[in-house]
Amino acid sequence: MKNCYLGIDVGSVSTNVVLMDDNNNIMGKVYTKTQGKPIDAIQRGMKEIKTAIKEEIKVKGVGTTGSGRQLAAMIVGADVVKNEITAHGIAALNFVDGVRTILEIGGQDSKIILLKNNVISDFAMNTVCAAGTGSFLDRQASRLDIAIQDFGKMALLSKNPVRIAGRCAVFAESDMIHKQQLGHNQEDIIKGLCDALVRNFLNNLGKGKEIVGPIVFQGGVAANVGIKQSFEEALGQEVLVPPHHDVMGAIGCCLLAREHAAKGHLTEFKGFDIINSGYNVKGIECQDCANLCEVIEIVQDGQIMARWGDKCGKWNSLVKKKEKLA
């Protein structure tokens, strides 16, 4: 029987599940699209992990992160629930001891995390602009009719990159179309886009921040060699991409769960059986006061498991009371 830890990262675009053993080896990882149905994605991810692992395992701890962390925690029974920034920081530290800068670009979010003495000392997340994120790249790739996997490699072939306005997604897109109409070749346009995205990222998030090496680049977009190269050119330094760069949030959760278990805490994990349960999420609008809160209700096999979203705590505590009675 092997001891291991489960990490789940539920983002708005993708949901990742990672299983890690006591020696920090990744035993299994799943990267699946959330598609607006986080519960399905969690169940799908867990199921895939389960079928991929042939040995006897014992889950000693579970951690969740991402914008759906609370939901995931509720469903699987998590021991640690952490924000993405801390989770990503922990994971990068495990990859490169002494890392000073983490560049992270995911589907909807991008962030920069600075560390000092192995502790997070500063961070920034994109606020209003989407020009520095993965879905923006996806869209441009499909506009150019190029598979996103080939996108980065094509950028490397460019000899004369065109300059594309990258201040915001709207400008970048229209400028790119303009450059296309001028007849620039695809490699040069793609390279220009990579440069623009990197410029946008550094201007928006890196402003006023000292970017010191070692630098780690992670998140789904880190697979893109074009972006990696643009970062290296812009920063004048080597940029390291971890082997499991796309699931670093989930890896961070595994590490946090392991730490938690090492302190002697027993896990709350509900077991892999939850993949066979039927879940329902209902949104109800409470009419009791002017807040008209949209209360989310999670029902497992006909039984209400959790409610949240209320400002006053009325619905929330309803469940808590029941728990106490049971």
Place this chain on the structure above:
Amino acid sequence: MKVTFPHMGNQYVGTKVLLEEVGLDVIVPVDCSKETLNIGTKYSPESICLPLKINIGNFVESINEGANTIVMIGSCGPCRFGYYSILQNEILKEMGHEDVEIILLDAPQGNFKGLLDSIYKLTKTKNPYKIINALVKATRVLYQIDDLEDLMYYKRPRQKNIGEADLYYDELHKKIRGVRGYREVSRLIKETKEKILRIEEDPGREVLRVGLIGEIYTILEPSVNVYIEKKLGEMGVEIEKSLRLSHWITEHLFLNPLNITMDSKIRKEAKPYLKTMIGGHARETIGYGIHYAKRGFDGLIQVYPFTCMPEIVAQSIMPQVEKEYDIPYLCLIVDEMTGEAGFNTRLEAFVDLLGKRKEMKVS
């Protein structure tokens, strides 16, 4: 005549008392909700700052409950708040509420006459004693409610059962709507204070201290800052706000003419970074940031509405303050698109960071 006014945090308690004490019928706008913002967003120019949108929502919701007169405060600063009342007047007209009267109470720049004139118009009495008496009572009630809020800042991170203090606090706000005049409101506040004082604390809690700085409306109105003070409190953070209403009134009504204000001290702090008044509260944002850093706070959080001009300037200066005073700083910008999940992530990560820093300093 049924009078209403826009919300701004606890300001409604003072305004309600003021208007009721001069004998008016008051309709307190319902608490700001998503619906309030929806109405406001629908009828306001898209790129205007958030407070105006909420105000419009408040007006409409109150008009629907029978209000026919609106009291607004004005401003003289160069930021857009200066023309809020004019714009709001136009918007309401366009919506077909021509019959609703807007009375503007301009912040008195050292002279009371303008203010009193507007109040005469509103109350249709010329009895200055009645008015001054009401003003004094309103100010007093504002101090009481701000005082209670301070207690909340203290209790939230320390209470044994998370959420208990807010139960009493929310109940108070519900009850205030049901009573009339200074005596009743004041009694309710006192009662609540006693209850909250008695709440059991957990002595083992590590409490962090954070200074909340930024634009006044977003700092004071919990529905637009996504209940940041409650969230921080429950994460174990005690806060202090750079701007509060009772304080603002004392500054502007009583101390300013004498030139002995706290504000001037704060402005001095800000001076090396920002020399002149640029409207809004940019100087206060920077000045208080420094003030809190000097007092050994663990971190600073700035909150402001998207496109707020003075705060953008302050934001660009804050990293320098952060560096020179070695205090972590986080900036949060809110508008009707604000997603709560992202907001929570940033807050949580920031609090994590502050906690780790403190741990390292101690050990």
